[in-house]
Amino acid sequence: MVSTYMMLIDLNSCSGCHACSVACKAEHRAPTHSFRHTVQYVENGAFPNVKRMFVPTLCQHCEDAPCLEACPTNSIFQKEDGSVMIDQESCIGAGPCVEACPYGAIYLDPSTGLADKCDFCESRVEAGGVPACSATCPTDAILFGYEEDEYIQQALKRGYSQWEREATKPRVWYKGLNQDTESKLKKINDLEGK
Amino acid sequence: MTIQYIPTMCLNCSSVCGMIAKVKDGRILKLEGNPLDPNSKGKLCAKGQAAINMVEDPERILYPMKRIGPRGSGKFERISWEDAIDTISARLRMLRKEKCPEKLVLLYGRDRSNGFLERFTNAFGTPNKLGHRGLCSLNKRMAIRAVIADTDWETPDFANTSYILNFGSNFYEAHQGHVGIMTRVAEAKRNGAKLVTFDVRLSNTAAQSDEWQPLFPGTDGLVALAIGHVILRENLQDREFITDWTNASLEEWRAHYQPYTPEYAEMISGVSAKKIEEIALEFAKAAPKATTITNRGAHAHENGFYNEWAVLCLNALVGNIGQKGGWCYIPGDVNVSAPQPGPLPPKPTVKTELSHPSELPFVNQVYPKAASSTIFPYIAEGKAQVDTLFSYYVNAPMSWPEGPSFVRDVLMDENLVPFHVVVDAFNSEIVEMADIVLPDATFLEKWDLDARNSHELQPYVGLRQPVVPPPGECKDIRDILISLAKAIDEEMAHYFNFEDAKEFITEWAKVVPGGVDHLIEKGIWVDKTKTKAFTPYLEKTGYDLNDPSIIIDENGIARLKGNQQVIGRVWKNQIVKGFATHDRTFQFKLHTIGQLSHAPILPVYRPIPHHHQLTENELMLTTFKWNVHTQSRTANQAWLTEIVDDNPCWIHPETAERYGLKKDVEFTIVTKEQNGKHTRITVKPFITEAIHPRVLAISASFGHWQYGRNAKGKGYNPNSIIRTKMDPVGGGQAWNDTVVTIERAAWN
Helix, strand or coil, X not given: CCCCEEEEEECCCCCCCCHHHHHHHHHHCCCCCCCCEEEEEEEEEECCEEEEEEEEEECCCCCCCHHHHHCCCCCEEECCCCCEEXXXXXXXXXXXXXXXXXXXXXXXCCXXXXXXXXXXXXXXXXXXXXXXXXXXXXXXXXEEEXXXXXXXXXXXXXCCECXXXXXXXCCEEEECCCHHHHHHCCCCCCCCCC | CCCEEEEEECCCCCCCCEEXXXXXXXXXXXXXXXXXXXXXXXXXXXXXXXHHHHHCCCCCCCCCEEECCCCCCCCEEECCHHHHHHHHHHHHHHHHHCCCXXXXXXXXXXXXXXXXXXXHHHHHCCCCEECCHHHHCHHHHHHHHHHCCCCCCCCCCHHHCCEEEEECCCCCCCCCCHHHHHHHHHHHHHCCCEEEEECCECCHHHHCCCEEECCCCCCHHHHHHHHHHHHHHCCCCCHHHHHHHECCCHHHHHHHHCCCCHHHHHHHHCCCHHHHHHHHHHHHHHCCCEEEEECHHHHCCCCHHHHHHHHHHHHHHCCCECCCCCECCCCCCHHHHCCCCXXXXXXXXXXXXXXXXXXXXXXXXXXXXXXXXXXXXXXHHCCCCCCEEEEECCCHHHHCCCHHHHHHHHHHCCCCCCEEEEEECCCCCCHHHCCEEEEECCHHHCCEEECCCCCCCCCEEEEECCCCCCCCCCECHHHHHHHHHHHHCHHHHHCCCCCCHHHHHHHHHHHCCCHHHHHHHHCEEECCCCCCCCCHHHCECCCXXXXXXXXXXXXXXXXXXXXXXXXXXXXXXXXXXXXXXXXXXXXCCCHHHHHHHCCCCCCCCCCCCCHHHCCCCCEEEEEECCCCCCCCCCCCCHHHHCCCCCCCEEECHHHHHHXXXXXXXXXXXXXXXXXXXXXXXXXXEEECCCECCCEEEEECCCCCCCCCCCCCCCCCCHHHHXXXXXXXXXXXXXXXXXXXEEECCCCC
16 A cells, blocks of 8 residues: 555644744745745734734645646646645646636635646655645644555644534544634635635 | 855844855855754744845845935935935934034844944943834843843843743743753653743743643732742742852741731732642752743833742742752853954943933943933933934834834924934835935844854854845945944044954854854854853852952851952852852842932832722733744735734623624723823724633734835834833833723624
8 A cells, every 4th residue: 555645734733933834935935926835824802812823735636636626727737645736838828727626725815817726745755755835833833654554553643633624534633623724724825805 | 157155144033043044146045053053952933034025025125225304204215325324324424523423323123244334332422322122022131130230131040940920021932042941841841840821911931831821911020939938938948059159038028928818819819819829939949950031021010120039039939049940040142152353442430311311220230221212202302312213123113112103203204303314124104204225234244253152052153244245235234334434533443453354253263163164054052161151150269268369258258358359159168159149149138229219129010000909990901922023024914914914902792792892893091191182093803712801902013114025014022012111129110000991883
């Protein structure tokens, strides 16, 4: 059996510091105001019982990825390790994938006109590292590895869930993502009212 | 060209995390954390990583310039470095010739040269090396230095703690030590530690705390005293620490805390008595693996020194000081591990009202040259004569209290400030006020040895080195000062006998094993020969009670017979180091405050005049920092500004409703000056449940009218309505004490 990747994000540890999203920006140089990764803030409750959750959001690398279906040139594909990739060679920037993604994880790069998104830092991982967001996280809230890795399995026992799991079966899992917070999450590249 | 990995140290905030620059063809591809840094352990925050934007800012100042229009007109022309150095040195030489070197005032904002600026002012003969300390953390530093004297900043052992009481620090977003603290607290929390935060606003730190306790501004000390009251009432104190290691008896402690009941604290602070009882019991139970942490929420007040002192005393009360998992301390000055190369100039004997303001006698004794709030008022009032103001890495018109108004006016006045040299990398608000502008190298283009208090409690030395060459004719401040000193006169040159910054650092780094080469390669050296600094006050001195070379007085203080130097104190039949105070104990009483400042000598609650007689319409204005910005230097960094590019005023929904405020529609905040005059700012509201209903909060960072197109014109600058006001004992700026009203919206 081929191993598949998982990313586990512990919202009880996340400090909302944006180190992950700026690391992503530096690593991949997504254009200003386009995001492969962004941290969303969700506030609940009334003074003094107010809570604020921080939710790092990125391509969920769905098992049932709607972007795959939507692409007219079949440029979006799933690797054996489960990561969802865009083939920049064949992408024509038609854009239905941007609309199809329920998470808003895909943007059209204004300089190339092509679709782009998180690739689980393929080049870093191939070189033996972990994605940039995970590497820099000051609270170690972002874990990345193979599903059967011991530390992933150990972490999973602490209770993780997915964002809109029924719809797309994401490979990114969250600890502490309650329904109310989930319902307030916005699309990653829809920054209106952020 | 191949990719190079060059270790250096961040300075996009003052936590100075170790970083590794990935560089190709003279361009920085990425900045990542250096795993060898004992504090940040390979992590780097958003600001650190966005420093690439700072280096590559297309609007940087690249050449020396001189003013050609009226001051403030923004009209400059390019000059050569030779011209610049000639002009400045000729003026400065005269001050020395005329025996008035104190007319040179060197104003700095972020000085991590760790002594080089002072070397210059000392060699010159002026005591006026003045900075922003009084604006950032003076009340806190004063309290720690007066009470234990070993250092001026705490280093709690967060990694091993079980309980953290946070009074007004936002260490998940800012704070000196930010990343190092955040990593450890997150881990401690996963291991079951509890974090309780007192803050007027749900900061991200408060949001990640197990409990957020909102309180009325400036009442942190009272809450701490009430916690102490409960601990003593329940007999949960550490009797041995109090008796052996503080300068007061347990009876004196009891007597002092007696009036501070939780009910009294609730009435003033708003924190419920029941909650205070609960926290007190939990804190005492967790001790000694319990600690406090503080910052501006607690101390940027007129009573800030006393608030800090009261919080600090909680750790003594339950015996956390220096314990594993407790409130620990270790010096943070790199000069302790690595003394700089000589010859060092003598300290000037002259004192001025700027360096030693006579209204702050206690500060002058404990922490001289640290007051900041007095600088511009004193210049305006003629209490100090200035000829040349040399401003380095500081943006006073933007970030000082009354910056955009009063400070700007003082800097515009050529009678008050006849000659103004500014060293800056960007077209900042202070560059606008300059006569000569010198292009600074950014921190990724310069040399320093640097370090902070080690959260591993083991000293280290780090290197900041150029990862790319400075663009245009930008220069490292060390190179600028070396050139200036050599041009002024031979006596100055004597102390600056270095070819350049690199040679100075190479000399300095010789005290580190492997020298500068080791640091160039690794970035960090940790002194593993030192054991972790737990209970440093119990360290043995090497003398025993019968040693013939010492005298022990009736208080158990041991001195050398020859020079009378205090070496320690008798404890359990040994002579141990103790604290660095005059009697080697933790100071629960400070008689010098009484003598010098005629203020209470115990950690009391000092109500802030006016705060507790607010009319229904009066509110408190406070300020804070975002996690992706510093106070005045990051708004031009695109990767940060795309996350936060505005700073609306936080206001509670009920308060907003009372004044008819609507989402995103600007409203006006008014303050009344002492002279009865009203000043106003217009801001957008951010209506949120996450703030105390009597409090408004505006973050610093925005409200630039210069600093390049990414920064300019975004958001609001609250400083024009924040009065210059200090704690009269601690000397720190009272940022969070401004009483304001809201003008009813016009449509209402």
